[in-house]
Amino acid sequence: MMNNEEILALPDHLVDHDYFLPVVYEVDHIVHEEEVVEEVEVLEEEEEEEEEQIVGVSETYTLIPGVHNKSRIYVDNLGFKYYKRQIRGHRVYLVCERQKKRNQYCPSTATVSTNFNDNRIHLGYYLHDHQPGVIDLNVPFLRETIGERGIDPVVTTSFMRTLYNNEIINYPEAAPNYTFIQAQERVKKMRRRRFPGQPLDIGQLAVALNEARNAIYASTVQNPPSRFFQQALVVDGRSVGVIFANMDAIDKYREELATVTLVGIDGTFKTVPRVPADLKCFLTIQVVFKSVSFPMVYALLGSMTEEVYAALFDIVRNILPLNYQRVCFITDYEKALMSAVQQSFPESQLRCCWFHFTQSIVRYCHRKMNSVLNLIRTNPVAARVLRMVNVLALPHLPATRNDPRCSFSMADGFSAILDYTRQFPEVERGMRNFLIGYVEYFWLLQVGPGLISVFGEEYRTNNYLESFHATLLTQMHRHPNIWNFLQKLTVLENQYFVEFGQARRNLRIRDGASRRERENTTIVLAGHVQQLNRDEDLTGFLRRAGHHNDGYVQGIIGPYPRDQ
Incomplete structure (x- = not known):
């Protein structure tokens, strides 16, 4: 009866060393136990041998790792390699590794004891009819170590280089003969073999995540694990997404979550798995x-309509125990997303990301068809209108005039910008469509100051979500395998689960640089507002406030004119 540890045939694409290929049995030359001889018979010289007869006796063997995970190859003292055929009694029956090669078939067999402390090997009736191959006995151990570490879900793609570099230190003799590319490709193949089949659509993905055999992809990595995949998102009878959350963590931190006043929502496309093909956004x-x-x-979505977002947020309300009347949501300026937030969380405040406002303004200027970029790059006055961020600084003013902290509003600031540009007819003509047609008509009238203004707020952007998405991209790369994506996501979820507990105990979990920069900017902007209240110079305020975006703006549109 075949043993469970028997080495089975592998597809060619899994072989990275030709001396670890699986056996293809053509003729059963395995000798029975009574046929095993203690001495190697000396065969008479064969006529016209293709290869010179081997001189020497196989007496001992060494066990080395094979290509299969946990498999082993037997190498005798002459350098011949054997695969295990079967175990009977206290003997392990071996066949020459060339029995897999039709055009180089070798009938040699051997037996060894099941006691690994006894490393003697006994040949069968047939001797090898070829010379032993050249083999580096160190490489298999390096390869096995990297392979075992590489299939661990916590080992990210970016960590493979570090893993390889560390292991070639531990195996210096093997390092010259085993490249990083070999290691990387082997780990990729090993991972793919362990993944379930690719679901064709979101519906199939939801079904697969509910199957017990795929529990590792639908559960957290805590001990004991809990359910991470919560449910499919169904709209009008169609599966349009899958939703993930650690309900055990949410229940554990329920008291802390009740104190939350700021919630960010954002999507990314770069790390969305390529299959199922109907996935569009994470x-x-x-x-x-x-x-x-x-x-x-977390949600993988196949559609980004207001209807889909609203259905998702209705589920989120049941998952997250927040005091929604105290919560402010920060999003980008995606219309469907903003409308769905307002529909699903009517008691909450919605504020949009100042960075996305800045980004949209700069991108508009960068488009050649708008004829603004060259004017800004060459004319100091036009550069002041944008570079000093007379426009980009507008969100630092209140949305309306009834704020007790400041006597001016965004509308007042925009009027000051128009008055400033009218002093320079050439600039006014060149920027009229930009200021009136785009800034005023779209941003101030359609979007509205209430969503744009970040006056007096410490958190003016949702860049922390962008940072999270950058981390995802680093660890997963673009459009990963769906199962690899979910494994990595559970590892990241565990990081935040642990860190939330650390933050609850007032431990320092971030270096604080971004927090200090944000707090310092808030203090500086408050000082600008105080000066505005004293001197009532809106143009001066906008120019001072605008300097806080110089780095980003210059990075997009290039250097500004010097004579300002």
């Missing part, structure tokens, strides 16, 4: 607790 919902953001709900 959306995360993060809470800010003690100045640190924590992802709490």
